[in-house]
Amino acid sequence: xxxxxxxxxxxxxxxxxxxxxxxxxxxxxxxxxxxxxxxxxxxxxxxxxxxxxxxxxxxxxxxxxxxxxxxxxxxxxxxxxxxxxxxxxxxxxxxxxxxxxxxxxxxxxxxxxxxxxxxxxxxxxxxxxxxxxxxxxxxxxxxxxxxxxxxxxxxxxxxxxxxxxxxxxxxxxxxxxxxxxxxxxxxxxxxxxxxxxxxxxxxxxxxxxxxxxxxxxxxxxxxxxxxxxxxxxxxxxxxxxxxxxxxxxxxxxxxxxxxxxxxxxxxxxxxxxxxxxxxxxxxxxxxxxxxxxxxxxxxxxxxxxxxxxxxxxxxxxxxxxxxxxxxxxxxxxxxxxxxxxxxxxxxxx
Numbered sequence: 001x002x003x004x005x006x007x008x009x010x011x012x013x014x015x016x017x018x019x020x021x022x023x024x025x026x027x028x029x030x031x032x033x034x035x036x037x038x039x040x041x042x043x044x045x046x047x048x049x050x051x052x053x054x055x056x057x058x059x060x061x062x063x064x065x066x067x068x069x070x071x072x073x074x075x076x077x078x079x080x081x082x083x084x085x086x087x088x089x090x091x092x093x094x095x096x097x098x099x100x101x102x103x104x105x106x107x108x109x110x111x112x113x114x115x116x117x118x119x120x121x122x123x124x125x126x127x128x129x130x131x132x133x134x135x136x137x138x139x140x141x142x143x144x145x146x147x148x149x150x151x152x153x154x155x156x157x158x159x160x161x162x163x164x165x166x167x168x169x170x171x172x173x174x175x176x177x178x179x180x181x182x183x184x185x186x187x188x189x190x191x192x193x194x195x196x197x198x199x200x201x202x203x204x205x206x207x208x209x210x211x212x213x214x215x216x217x218x219x220x221x222x223x224x225x226x227x228x229x230x231x232x233x234x235x236x237x238x239x240x241x242x243x244x245x246x247x248x249x250x251x252x253x254x255x256x257x258x259x260x261x262x263x264x265x266x267x268x269x270x271x272x273x274x275x276x277x278x279x280x281x282x283x284x285x286x287x288x289x290x291x292x293x294x295x296x297x298x299x300x301x302x303x304x305x306x307x308x309x310x311x312x313x314x315x316x317x318x319x320x321x322x323x324x325x326x327x328x329x330x331x332x333x334x335x336x337x338x339x340x341x342x343x344x345x346x347x348x349x
Contacts, residue, residue, distance in 0.1 A: 012036030018238030019069030030061035055124030065127030072134035091290035101309035176216030180322035205231035224343030240328035252314035273299030282315035
């Protein structure tokens, strides 16, 4: 198998956009793909119909390869019927009031069926299907390959990377603890899988026979050069692209990213019920102080009510950010991409 990411994905440069669950935009995904990288779109919570609509919009926006990203079920997701949300509702009540939002009625389900999502992905026929929170079943990998779709899995430990490689994925994203957003661990608790990028990438490279894409702390040419020095075949970048005008982040979120210092992010379960890295705000502090966080995805559904009602209030949204967010102040995808590309080995440019 080739370890050359551009050849594997049909792109020009081994630079991948991190898939943002909830913050993806067609404009950002298409812009990264058009620049020569692999644009990615996160499909968390998307129904089959919405996936098809999104893929159609992406096809209209770019003729270059792109990736669609799915969250695999881990088995610990709760359903509305089995969840006691009384304490968690009390904890978010002040935030609902601040946003001017009313408490919402429980839905029949919190998340769409994975099978429904996959059928839509097969119809969309992206160049790449990327997954988080597990190893895709053999039938998923086989069907993707039958359709000419590459499969990428995400690991937060060497053991997870080895499991993904054994499961037949075409490449592994080694996601260091510096990375923004959810810690996508699946073999051990996320709190027990906080390996930094500098330690994780070379050990994963030594452990698997598929190309490794480094994620976490990569924001400029220095991070790219470091990733390749560690043996990575590509980089995945989130926060630096999230700051651009093409992203779906609000102005308040972009401002927070650009102002973030190295110690300004925390790991919290407050916003979704799963551990994730972001900038703490009133919402995080209020929920953590109350000490009542519902399991995933119930907590994510609860906080969505005030997040949706106040999308431009930095105190009431999820400010996902990586530890290197403050290194990038570029507002356009082309500028970010050019900076990252400057750190690539000459043979990869």
